[in-house]
Amino acid sequence: MSADAVIVAAALAALPDRTAGDEGRLGPRSAVGPSLQPTLAELSVPGRHTDQVPHPPADALAGIPAVHLRATPPALPELNEPGVVRHFTALSRLNYSVDGGFYPLGSCTMKHNPRINEWAARLPGFARLHPLAPDTLAQGSLQMLHELQGMLAEISGMQAVTLQPAAGAQGELTGILLIQAYHRSRGDTERNEVIVPDSSHGTNPATASMAGYRTITVPSAPDGGVDLDALRAALGPRTAAVMLTNPSTLGLFERRITELLDAVHAAGALAYMDGANMNAILGHFKPGAAGFDVMHYNLHKTFSTPHGGGGPGAGPVAVNAILAPFLPAPLVVQDADDGFRLERPGERPASIGRVRAYQGNAGVLVRAYTYIRAHGGSGLRQLSEDAVLAANYLRARVGEAYELPYPGPCKHEFVATARPLKGATGVRTLDVAKRLIDFGFHPPTIYFPLIVEECLLIEPTETEAIEDLDAFADAMLAIAKEAREQPELLHAAPVTAPVRRLDEATAARRPELRWRSMTGAETPCPQ
């Protein structure tokens, strides 16, 4: 046996068994299914297919000049329906998911996705409606969107809402362009800087750059909040906006929020709130009422529209009265006769225009609408309280073996660090994360925020039961113990996933981004 094989065997043997009382053992918890899958190209057999649409006449393209036609058909794979079902079913088993288990990925709010939301979005009246359908054909969707605009305004304490942005990052860009339009409308054209704290999401500075601004980064104070003196020093006549995530990416509420907002406004700048962490504060903090000028929501986080393996999301933007004239067009409006319609071209001349085609990710918006209706105002406040309670409970338990760099209470998430473990054992946060996979859990967000060394950002959400929080905490503690006693087990992890650690350096140095090139379909088109 090779040395590696010995370690792998030991790493497998060390995993805790689960028992079901007197009724037998369940074996270790597993993260995902075991076996890899060939590609569609490898599964393709020329001539295999399942008819989906009728064959058109052979001369269907006769009127099109040859110069416009492609030389060879695209080399797409050829499979029949059962083959396609098996392929994607096999692939799905390689994924960890919220449906599969605890997914405490900080900053991402991986809560349960209610099935009623999925059902609602698939109702034919919603699913089959063309985005350019005249308003008279779209009254149901328009009413839903109009109500959602109002709900998101109420939740944020803002005056107006656009549902158009396709994701949080696009909401950020929209918000910063609104601020730009506001300053320009006042002839205030010298403001070319956006200030962000060093704990911010990477999207904040990237957004500022896309909007043509220079990013100024201010440090955090020892308590994790923004360093108010540093912020005051950075603010000035060149400051267009300050972008704050609140609660911060450390999971902490900005205790000096009123002083911060006063300082921003005193400098003539506007305050942008990154609403990624709204799940902590629903019904407890309304950014608009507190003095923020603009914020975005991440509906896939706070209002539980599915994360989809990386989208689609939706990033509605809520604004106060001074920014409302600049919102992207069209908004949904209600006419005197109670009918709903989209704003007409040019109806709001100060609008910054479009940030995408059509009205927004309506299929995502209907899910969020359903979720908000399911909770009502009281349920939203309750879910934030439960999310914060769960996070503090888990924080206390994880704190038994890991350093907690900031004092509590936290909000919906918290940071821990494996820094002491690294010093004592050479084990890094990455190793802890990979070993968590062997224990059957999705790791937390790691190495973010950038300001905490060996950072773990842990967000349990309100839909995890106390047993699941305890099981995760037990795994974290067991791993800390392993780190001291058998650190090689952590370095070898994961050993239970379909693949072990990957060679990411070669992937970046010699990118292979597709199947080897195929050249044309191998069978003639059936006629």
Next chain:
Amino acid sequence: MPYGPHTVDDRGRMLAMLGIDSVEALFEDIPAAVHATGIDLPAPEPELTLVNRLSGLAARNRTDLASFLGAGVYRHHLPAIVDAMLSRGEFFTAYTPYQPEISQGTLQTIFEYQSMLAELTGLPVVSASHYDGATATAEAALMAIRATGRTRVLASRAIHRHYLATTATYFSGGGFTLQELPTLPDGTTDLAALEGALGDGDPVAGVLLGQPNAFGILEPMAEAGRLAHAAGALFVAVVEPVSLAVLASPGEVGADIAAGEGQPLGIPMQYGGPYLGILATTEALIRQIPGRLVGRTRDLDGRRAYVMTLRAREQDIRRDKAASNICTNQALCALAATVYLATMGPHGLRDVAAGGAAAARKLEAALAAVGVRRLHAGAYLNEFVVRVAEATAVHAALLDQGVLAGLPLADWYPDDADLSEGLLVCATEVTTDDDIARFAGALREVLA
């Protein structure tokens, strides 16, 4: 709580462990002056109430008309398998594959998506997805600006108006110039005007043409590409992916970048999204493309595996120097497209494209028979403009007859006398002979 697990006892145990009496103690960090006291929204609704409410709203939409509306979003047959695969919780309740060892399903799916879109576009580098066709077009234009160091982009006015409007918004912060190119009476972009603009002394970063264009007309892509390249500009093809089963690919016509709307690949119309922004480019521009990329590699034991790669372009690594701020994209929509393409195969996709072309020719003939003819003489695939006096009023009158007669182009080109009399109509493989007869019959009545 609709979905929370905590019993009174659970909450009590957690509070006791924290040594507090009430959860309010965990919110004392919110200053009293800004501590909200609740949300003024209606009471929670159980699932049965939601079913009734949502059913009622959906029923107020009308989707039963004979529809000839396309204009960038197309009604197609949606194979049942697509939603069946999408509905697997392993796919839709996962997130960005930050931990590749337990995300190989999502990662391989994206790799297969990239591979198939590379086949369709004829361009080897395909991003994991953008929000929609409009933002993909805007990102393509910004790529051209970054790659050339120039700040002016030329775009045919016959590109989807929302795409041009979005690009203009994306340009506003950086102060870049978006200049529209005129079209000729046959519906194609005026290449003489393009040549003039390219040679007017103000350098051009990129040239954007749609194929088919916003009038449904097929553009002289290869020629436009040659003109762009001769002036040191990049050439961007704005494409519709189903058409790429039969039309010359962006790679074949010399495009450096392809952008487009992936909705026709198995994604429902759902009143505007979520859709799928397609963005593809050449090896030469690989470090300029924004958005996620998945590459193939190996694990410690030599097993094949997939991973997000070339991450140094992205916002979470590069922050203010990133190629774009894009983070969450449209992965589930890319999965839909992947399942769709795997199901259709090369011949099925060709049948969809050619079926639409065949139906469109029947539509053209049926409308001509009632005296309504095409506005443009250029070649088309499955969408075209017909000239009707008082087109907007006719369109409204046809709604009453149960016909959604495409898009009145006065909505998009209010200042153009010819186009203001245009209806942009399309047919796809789902358009029936009955639909066409209903349209022609209703039109005859309305015009009488």
